[in-house]
Amino acid sequence: MTIARKGAATAVATIAALSLAACGGGSSDSGSGGGGDKINVGIKFDQPGLGLKEGAKYTGFDVDVATYVAKEMGKTPNFVESVSSQRETLIKTGKVDYIVATYSMNDKRKAVIDFAGPYFVAGQDVLVKSDSTIASPEQMKGKKMCSVKGSTSATTFAEKFPGVQLQQYDTYSKCAEAVSTGAIDAMTTDDTILAGYASQSQYKGKLKVLGKPFSEENYGIGMKQGNKELCTKITAAVTKMISSGEWQKAVEKNLGPAGYKTPTAPTVPSTCE
Numbered sequence: 001m002t003i004a005r006k007g008a009a010t011a012v013a014t015i016a017a018l019s020l021a022a023c024g025g026g027s028s029d030s031g032s033g034g035g036g037d038k039i040n041v042g043i044k045f046d047q048p049g050l051g052l053k054e055g056a057k058y059t060g061f062d063v064d065v066a067t068y069v070a071k072e073m074g075k076t077p078n079f080v081e082s083v084s085s086q087r088e089t090l091i092k093t094g095k096v097d098y099i100v101a102t103y104s105m106n107d108k109r110k111a112v113i114d115f116a117g118p119y120f121v122a123g124q125d126v127l128v129k130s131d132s133t134i135a136s137p138e139q140m141k142g143k144k145m146c147s148v149k150g151s152t153s154a155t156t157f158a159e160k161f162p163g164v165q166l167q168q169y170d171t172y173s174k175c176a177e178a179v180s181t182g183a184i185d186a187m188t189t190d191d192t193i194l195a196g197y198a199s200q201s202q203y204k205g206k207l208k209v210l211g212k213p214f215s216e217e218n219y220g221i222g223m224k225q226g227n228k229e230l231c232t233k234i235t236a237a238v239t240k241m242i243s244s245g246e247w248q249k250a251v252e253k254n255l256g257p258a259g260y261k262t263p264t265a266p267t268v269p270s271t272c273e
Contacts, residue, residue, distance in 0.1 A: 002232035034149040039075040041066045042082030042090055042099035042222075046173040049103055049196030054083070061192070065119055065238070066100040068246060069221070072237035083171060085150025085177045090114050091122050091224050098223040100235060102190055105220035107130050114227070116234040118266045121248075122190040123213025124153055127179060127198060130208045135187060137214060140164045143185040147173035153189040156215055172197070180206055190217050192255060199258035218266070231272035 044051035141163035147154035178184040
């Protein structure tokens, strides 16, 4: 081959490589199963025992589920913070491929996104100071109750127990802090989340969960509507995690220290929502 022809061949190869890069080679390809590719996964960053970011470290039950699902698809998760009020937007705009973030499956959400699951069933409860005289949700009438914008918890509580003064914050961590200082009388959300906060070192002995759940929350893995391939792969991964015993290990590791009793694993439907 002449020098001229070698130069031409090199130029063609370079152009081809640049073209592939421009087309998004190596980006997160939802459900494609490419070996070792990154996939953007939404989790909470401020929920101890479920989804917590400390420096470069991510821990919690939801983190373990999200990671297990990604690995089953041959992917490496790139975690994206998904606060409750932004979850549907993150999914619809493609900022995340799927979300594992104490995401209760309900009809309103199913109208705009798809779910796989449930992968966990929790119950809504109330967190108060350890020396609080509040012993039941019914005693919250006229008192200040904190929950998070965009979650179902605030609406559910107000419907079941009218007369409460709702205070909605951006994150659960702000709610927990407000309860600990006495600025707010109580905090309501799923018992899994509350147990995580009660077990944190700064709140241990200072906060307690009433232990009187009044709802059933089915946690699902949210994703963009219509991606049946991704949904099917996520469903298969969650089913395998449960049947292999890894699901129970993850629950015990992350929620056991808070005294949370491991519930019966849910039956995951074979078809997607």
